[in-house]
Amino acid sequence: MPIQINNNIITIHTRNTTYQMAVGEFGFLLHLYYGKKIEGDMSYLVTYNDRGFSGNPYEAKENRSFSMDTLPQEYPCYGTGDYRVTGFNMKNDEGIYGCDLRYQSHCIRKGKFAIQNLPAVYAKEEEANTLEIVLEDKAAGIEVTLYYGVIESLDVITRAAKIRNIKEKSCIITKASSGCLDFMEGSFDMLHFHGRHGMERMLERTPLRAGTMSFGSIRGTSSHQHNPFFIIAEKETTEDMGCCYGISLLYSGNFKCEAELDQYNQSRIIIGLQDEMFEYELKQNETLKTPEVAYIYTADGLTNLSHKYHKLIQNHICRGIYKNQPRPILINNWEATYFDFNGKKIIDIAKQAAELGVEMLVLDDGWFGERDSDNSGLGDWFVNEKKMGGSIADVVKKINDMGMKFGIWIEPEMISEDSKLYKEHRDWVYIIPERNPVLGRNQLVLDFSRKEVVDYIFDMIANILKQTNIEYIKMDMNRSIANVYTAVAGKQNYGTILYHYVLGVYDFLERLNTRFPHILIEGCSGGGGRFDSGMLYYTPQIWCSDNTDAIDRITIQYGTSFGYPISTVGAHVSAVPNHQTGRSTNIKTRGIVAMAGTFGYELDLNTLTLEEKEIVKQQINNCKKYWNLIHNGLYYRLVNPQKQHDIGAWEFASEDKSEALLNVVTLDTHCNAYVSYIKLKGLEEKAWYYMEQDKEKVYSGSALMYGGIPIPKMSNEYQSWQVHFVKVK
Incomplete structure (x- = not known):
């Protein structure tokens, strides 16, 4: 059994690692060890010293060496005398902050825990085990259940928390992290992946320094700017050797990672929901569930860590029929036509593509509503038959008759002011009363925290999907969220709305997957603005970046590979000069770079020379020939x-x-x-x-x-x- 209880010591073993904690004096849950597999009680590592100005629990009386300001903990909270960054905070009905969580009970069960309405690592019952530990503060009326999921063969330990109000009066949760890693020394580097639109997931390796480092997002998505995947590594760790810890948050909204090197050279890493402007009200017996975080430790370097995450995501996060199947080689019309197309032009692109061996055509933005530019039409999910020269079923049939599959682009979370939906349901949009909204790409955001909004948009898009043989969806999201407001009573709180917004997006995707299991969904948010493990639970691939320049893509895909497998990386051969950088790169090189992904084309193949068309045929043959090696091999x-x-x-x-x-x-x-x-x-x-x-x-x-x-x-x-x-x- 990978989870063992011996007196007050709780130990989790995987194939190569050990994670250990202890129920310490006065019921505090202490962290003892996480690293290479060991045997024995590691509580001897914890030292107790009388530290000046470090407070002590009341029960400790004269024992000034017992202080939560210095001891390593599993789920540190504000209010116990711990002045480091904490994982949990709340205020009661009188506005008083803080609580004091103490151990109450635990249980062990076969199988991997799931989280209702949130993505989670999954496994067969015989592959995984779950540990639940209940902490409680009776005076504050709060119960926190800590979940630990263990996939022994992959060295994976996941964590999440469920927070429940057990008191009659309401309380407000102001910080709710998914997990904490406490280390008793601090000689580590933080590897994080920052960037911007078009240059996502740039690796930066920074030593932990005295004080706090913080990375995260308040943009409504996990963002182009900071990815919710991090690595803590010893100074000497390289690709091939050394100790490192991976931290991957399965969440696609606002998040925060904090790394603190404290006054005694101890390190603490907190990961979870973003606490800026976060206030989540809980009435009696109501609960708040945090997203899951997946930890992996290895003593064998960064490459080994990546290989473990690749297997975890491919086999225990991604779902659906395409999880382990070759994806169709596709052509997307966006960079070939932008909005300037009609049904005939799309058919012409498909004809040439079919002759060269391309297997699917994806019709990008502009097929619906009055959508001839990015200034109108979002929210009006009905086919523009005038533009298409007939029904979408007519176009799909012609493309299917060529032996090709067909897919479409959607952006369900967005709305244009110039749309029928906006005129009918302005109250469904994030706009603060008596204030002009912030625009992004000249569009606004629908309130997906409201079920009726999700229902309406889902029904509109499902109606399109039912009409004809659509086998692929590119689901985009092209702006950050601002002006958060809803007219629904009891949901005026910023933090509550954006948390439920993400749940609404997940609900929409879960419905798509359930209703249309044959459809391959590719996630997208201005490219890689929502490239995270949470989204991969619903979409087995994500458009890696809007920057299709092969040379820039080498660096983007390099950073992406640390935490995400090749099978999840949307990558295409695009036109030259490249539309984002102006750089010209030969088609052979563009193909080799795009082959480190799901592979496809983003151009009008009719414009290629005869020599280039022969190269395209060879690229498609090579992609199929090497598919198993690329997608199931080691990167x-x-x-x-x-x-x-x-x-x-x-x-x-x-x-x-x-x-x-x-x-x-x-x-x-x-x-x-x-x-x-x-x-x-x-x-x-x-x-x-x-x-x-x-x-x-x-x-x-x-x-x-x-x-x-x-x-x-x-x-x-x-x-x-x-x-x-x-x-x-």
Whole structure:
């Protein structure tokens, strides 16, 4: 049994890790250890000292060495004399802040816990176990149940909390974190992934310093600016060695991660709901559930950590028929036409695509309402038959007759002022009375915290999906949320509204998945503005970035790979000069970069030369040929493109070490340049491998991994080299 109770010591074991806590004196739940698998009672690590100005619980009396200001804890709360960042805070009906949570009980059960209305890691009953620990403050009238989910084989430990008001009078929850990691020393680096629209998930590695570091979002989505995935690593940790802890929050709205190095060189990491302007009222017996956070520890470096998260997301977060199936190779018309299209133009794009082997056409923005620009039509989810030259069923049938699937773009959370829906239901929109709203992309946001709004939009879109054979949805969300207000009684609170807004989005997606299980849904929020594990529970892939430039995408996809598998990364070959950067990159390189994702095209294939069309055919063949290796193999980051500016390099290797696909792109060129050598990973040392493109070249696995292979000289920048190594039988 991976969860063991011995007197007051609670221990969780996975295949390679141990997580231990203790019910300490006076009922405080203390954290003892999280790291490499060990045996024994780790309570000896906790030291007790009389620290000046660190308060003590009343029960401790003369024992000044027992202080919550210095002790490691499982779920620290404000009000116990702990002045570090805390995971939980509340105020009672008199407006008094703080509480004092003490251990009450625990239980262990088979299977993995779920969270109603929120995404959660799932597993078969025999694959997982759950620990529940109940904490309580009787005076404050608060009960907190801490959930620990354990998938032993993957070294995964998840956490979440359920907060219940057990008193007659209402209270307000002002901070509700999902989990806390306390360390008794502080020599760590924080790896976080920041960015902006079009340049998401840029890796930054920063030492923990005295004080508090904080990352998060108040934009209504997890955001382009900060991703809810973090890594805590020892200073010496590299891709291939060293201790590191992954922290992945399964939530797509406002969040916050705080890292504090305290006065005694102890470290604390808090992750959960954003507490800025968060006030959640609980009446008697009402509950608040926090999102789940998935922790993984490894002593074997960043690559091993990524591999574990890739397997977790692929097999225990993503769902549906496409979870482990090849995705259709698609063409999206957006960069080919923008709003300037009609049914005939779409059919013409599909004809050329079908001839080259593309399997699906996705009709992007502009097929509905009075939508000829981004200034109108959002919310009016009925087909513009004048623009389409007939019903959408007519267009779909013609495309299906070519042997292609068909998909559409939607943006259900948004509304235009110039729309029929706005004229009929202005009260459904986030607008503060007597104040002009903040616009984003000249659009406003529907109040998805209201069930009637979600019902209406779902019914409108479901009516379209029922009419014809639509097999794919790209679900977009193109602005941050502001002007949060609702006219519904009892829901005027900012924090309550945005939390329930996210639940409304999840409800909408759950209904889509249940009603139309054959449809592949791709998440999108201006590209990667809602790229998180919570969204992947409903959409098995997410448009990685609106920036389709192959060279920028190398860095974007590099950062994304730390916490998310290749199968979730929406990536396309787009037109040149690139519409975002103006850069021209050859189609071979664009294809190799896009192959590190779900793969597709974002251009009018009719504009390509005959030579380029032949390359497209070969790319599609290669994508199918290497699909299992790319999507089920192990992904290796061979070069950090943020630091080594001459080349970008990555590799896919099969778990059985029988083959590997090496990908290299030149980012810069110089006169009389030196030779770059790339060392492969994930091969069998004593085996021999031939190069499929030149079978006379045979290398030992040890040579390729420790000696490396020289990159051939390329004529100029943005050239690429893709090599398939196959084990000699």
